Amino acid sequence: MTANTWIERFGLRQNPFKDTLDTSLFFRTRQHEEALIRLRIGLEDGHAIILLTGPSGTGKTIATQVVLRAMDRSRYAPVFVFAYPGMTRGTMLGAILKELGVVDIPPFAAQRLTMLQEKAMTLHAGGWRLVIFLDEAHFLKADVLHVLRTLSNFETEQEKLVTVLLVAEDSLLRRLKAPPYASLLSRITFAVTLEALSRAETEQYIKYRLLKSGAQPNLLTPDAYAAAHDHSGGVPRAVNRLLYNSFIEAMGQDTTVITSEVLTRAEQRMAVLRG
Ligand SMILES: Nc1ncnc2c1ncn2[C@@H]1O[C@H](COP(=O)(O)OP(=O)(O)OP(=O)(O)O)[C@@H](O)[C@H]1O
Numbered sequence: 001m002t003a004n005t006w007i008e009r010f011g012l013r014q015n016p017f018k019d020t021l022d023t024s025l026f027f028r029t030r031q032h033e034e035a036l037i038r039l040r041i042g043l044e045d046g047h048a049i050i051l052l053t054g055p056s057g058t059g060k061t062i063a064t065q066v067v068l069r070a071m072d073r074s075r076y077a078p079v080f081v082f083a084y085p086g087m088t089r090g091t092m093l094g095a096i097l098k099e100l101g102v103v104d105i106p107p108f109a110a111q112r113l114t115m116l117q118e119k120a121m122t123l124h125a126g127g128w129r130l131v132i133f134l135d136e137a138h139f140l141k142a143d144v145l146h147v148l149r150t151l152s153n154f155e156t157e158q159e160k161l162v163t164v165l166l167v168a169e170d171s172l173l174r175r176l177k178a179p180p181y182a183s184l185l186s187r188i189t190f191a192v193t194l195e196a197l198s199r200a201e202t203e204q205y206i207k208y209r210l211l212k213s214g215a216q217p218n219l220l221t222p223d224a225y226a227a228a229h230d231h232s233g234g235v236p237r238a239v240n241r242l243l244y245n246s247f248i249e250a251m252g253q254d255t256t257v258i259t260s261e262v263l264t265r266a267e268q269r270m271a272v273l274r275g
């Protein structure tokens with residue numbers, strides 16, 4: 001048995017539920033479409049800081065990748081940076097400068113900030129707007145978040161020079177509501193949220209991924225869609241994981257039909273992964 005036997009067995013071209021940021025698999029659920037529209041409006045209107053929040057696995061990163069790819073490079077200079085636990089002001093600013101193609105990055109955070117301001121001004125003079133996508137922003141400590149406030153002060157008389165799109169889990173929003181963050185929160189002028197998918201959206205999402213992978217439309221029985229939503233809570237990453245495990249479960253049961261029983265059995269086996 002080769003590793004991909006199950007893919008052939010189900011008549012698929014690829015694993016429909018791989019957990020990747022493959023934007024060709026992006027499905028525009030009503031709320032994802034709305035988020036994309038709102039993000040585009042936010043960028044167009046030149047907000048200094050835009051916040052995109054939602055529970056883990058709801059599609060924040062893939063949605064920002066879709067926006068990033070569609071950006072007009074003659075007007076925007078976008079950079080994408082992942083935050084991580086322990087990231088300092090200096091490393092964040094260094095990462096942004098590196099993405100902007102700077103080779104000689106100065107050693108100190110204050111110098112990096114000055115250089116970033118100069119870069120933003122030069123870009124502005126050339127007709128570009130610097131847009132910083134900062135993903136996993138919930139990992140940033142207070143002092144690093146406060147640098148964003150400084151970035152939001154970069155401006156000409158007419159407009160802000162930089163847009164920061166903060167992408168984070170809801171925990172960041174809860175932190176930002178504490179008094180020390182009041183001045184930063186007041187500078188966030190636009191917010192976009194993603195939530196878990198509804199029952200109907202979960203079904204559409206699964207069908208779309210199956211279709212993109214060459215599956216037969218009746219691979220899942222009608223009751224399996226409801227079970228998939230109930231077990232996953234409608235979070236796309238959890239749907240992917242559950243469905244993938246269901247295929248393997250079905251293989252083990254020597255069937256090529258995913259029923260609600262197969263899904264439930266797969267869910268039970270995944271108990272080991274629950275905290
Ligand atoms: N609308 C969508 N269309 C297709 N796939 C999606 C969609 N939304 C989410 N996914 C898939 O779900 C998984 C999780 O998405 P993503 O990594 O973007 O979530 P996230 O909100 O950024 O999670 P985290 O907060 O943990 O970083 C990915 O494999 C992604 O491909």
Ligand SMILES: [Mg+2]
Nearest residue numbers: 060061135136
């Ligand atoms: Mg993410």
